[in-house]
Amino acid sequence: MSESLLSIENLTIGYPGSDGREVPIVHDVNLTLAAGDTLGLVGESGCGKSTLLLAIMGYYKTGLSRLNGSVTFQGEDPGELAAHQLQLLRGGRMALIPQNAGQALTPTLRIEAQMFEALSLHANIAPAHWNARCIELFERVRLPTPEQILTRYPHELSGGQQQRVAIAMALAGEPDLLLLDEPTTGLDVTTQAHVLELLQKISAESNTAMVYVSHDIGVISTVCRQIAIMYAGEVVEKGSREVLLESPVHPYTQGLLASIPHLHQQTLPQAIEGMLPQPGKRGSMAGCVYAERCPLVEQHCREMTPLTRQLLDREVKCNLVEAAVSQDLIRPGLEIVTVEPGENTVLEVEGLGVSYERPSLFRKLRGHEPTLTTRDISFRIRRGEILGLVGESGSGKSTILKTVAGLQRPYQGRITLLDEHDLALPVESRHRECLRKVQLVFQNPDASLNPRKTIEEILRRPVELYFDFERGAIEDEVDALLERVNLPVSYRRRFPAQLSGGEKQRVAIARALAAKPDLILCDEITSALDVSVQASIIKLLLVLRSESDLSLLFVSHDLAVVETLCDEVIVLQKGEIREAGAAAAVFRNPQHAYTRSLLDSVL
């Protein structure tokens, strides 16, 4: 094992809890990485993967410390190094590529200054050659017109370009190990595909090892040869990409893979029941971390901590490996049921054009035409139909949604709800009945639920606002709403912070349902959620649709989710419709080049 580049042994990281016991965030992790190898760490948010990644650099967030174990990188322990040695190590022999390059680059300095800083610290090159070296590095990360990029400020670059600059900066010190913390998460699918392709090339061209952290197993499997699945601070299964993806053993890995929607899949993805245990909330440290959610769980799983075992070319940490291997844990998925939409049109949009510009009166009189963000948008949604709007960021899909919701005024065109309400009016001038019939669900339930309100207060507000119910009737209504979204009635008194991400999104959906709407506008409502809960939200939406003939306008950049959920789909690019039609037809047989490039970028 001595020739391994990085080795992590029995690493436990945690903080002292309020009752004096240590609370582990990362628990008993063993990993080794050979020079030039690539390892992906996959897990849901909060599973400790970023903490582990930072620990490799010898960095622990305030309050966190290493409780046990060791990290060895090229024979040294980064956690034990003095400050000046760390300075040479970080950015030199190992470099971090952060999640949000836009925030990682200093906004007030030109790219040149920031690249030169990296070179002056970590590259043994005379200052006269810095410029040439930068251009060389930029060519390596396939940045167009490297000379020009150097003179720009970070905000003058696109998200993909910023990420490339960050990668170039990390490569400046010719590191032996690259640490990547979700480097493509904020990017569009097509940009993501380009960045991943670049990372693959870098790994192939040079002998640079990588540790890649992501919640997206699709991303990981394109770049990494080794994959480690993390759950609640522990590595539950580890093996080569082929082995793990084709024959997962650990019940969590099996569940995780089954919960991911794929393009052209005939069945619904399946959610994992329950939620990730909070650090410190587990009763005792004994037992399997996955016991609460495991379909195979037996009594001794709760009492006996499983050992990591070598089995079928992988390491797996499960008490019931034999059972997990022999049984097919994943029930056959539900068939996607298509509902024949009714004839009534719920929403009709004709020739919609939106502009964020507000020309002054003077310019208006001179006949100045504002630049339109979206133009010539026409579509209709029938009763019980789910329409998907897809496209990259900046394609205008959220603009259309906001306009329908009345939060943005249209510049031209008509929007009609149920042939009677004019939705071109802003929300302030809409009639109460009209407000009630259109409801909105947001991307991130952490932001869309007021943290100071109980679930009951959140749910009763729309009921009070739109209906003249008696006090008792409101109470019953809140209970009924919670039941409809499969949440226990006991959640009424809880605050949003006491719920998991998926449960919060259910509350947000229940709030929309409270108005008994005809149309629900969904703005990327699954993209902030972990895959294991995303599937359950998709299922919920489909059930609700068939129960009460709801119509949905579903905005998403995730094509697999859109294909699973939507009847009709519209592909947008630069504010214009590129392709529209039945979801199955568009995705199986795309006509427009842009649709094809979007589909090709899906992992």
Place this chain on the structure above:
Amino acid sequence: MNILREILEGVLASRSGKIGFSIVIFHLVMAVASPWIVPYEFNAQAEVIDHIGPSLQHWAGLDTLGRDVLTRTMLGGREAILVTLFGTFLAVTWGGFFGILAGFLGGRFDELIMRSVDIFLAIPWMIFLLLVIASFGNGAHVMIFTLGFFYGIGVVRLARAATLEIVVKDYVLAARARGEGTLSVIFREILPNVRDVLMVESAMRWSWMLLAFSALSFLGFGVTPPTPDWGLMIANSRIYLPLAPWPVLVPMIALSSLIIGINLTADAMAKSMGLDKTTRTPV
């Protein structure tokens, strides 16, 4: 009432909070009960002054006119605490309301409010206060309104800043999309999230206002003699400080301890509310 209990529990969770809060409570109890428990009349002069320092009869000694310092110190916080409590309430109410409104409405209204705030902040408030007192007298209501007004100006800024963080949240957008009115959004969605900042700020404002009130009394503009007041007592006896420190030291300790108590309470409150980011758990 749930909210108050929650805040109190938060304050009492830390040791500094416990100490600070007990000091504040001690002063409040003293302010209410002192007229019944003081050993002497506040303006009664000792018949024989043979010893001005602390003695068995006069624990904190006598002042220049032979009045009992302990009695006057016990009574000396009443006016100051009354005026500043009402003043703080007024300041936080109006400052908070306009600050939230400016932050929520934005645009021209925001400009108007904030530029007015800038103008008022440019005025040396002590001189302005003296001017107001000179024209309207130093009655308790005048003091409450002027102090309340001047100390509310800073609250406007703070409440606006806190509101700007909240207005961009999706739940405010959700409320607007639902068709809620401006006041409903302010009171239901924004106020509960700005509340913590305002609570801590009112405690801090209270301590500053106490200092300001005592400064005014010190300058002779606060309370009218012979009413006992800490600032006035310090002013009257300060020239004898080298000879007889007690009449200055005792009210000074009373005033400082109250201010320290308030600040400790405010700090503990901020920590328990998570406004002080250094004490958060790492995850």
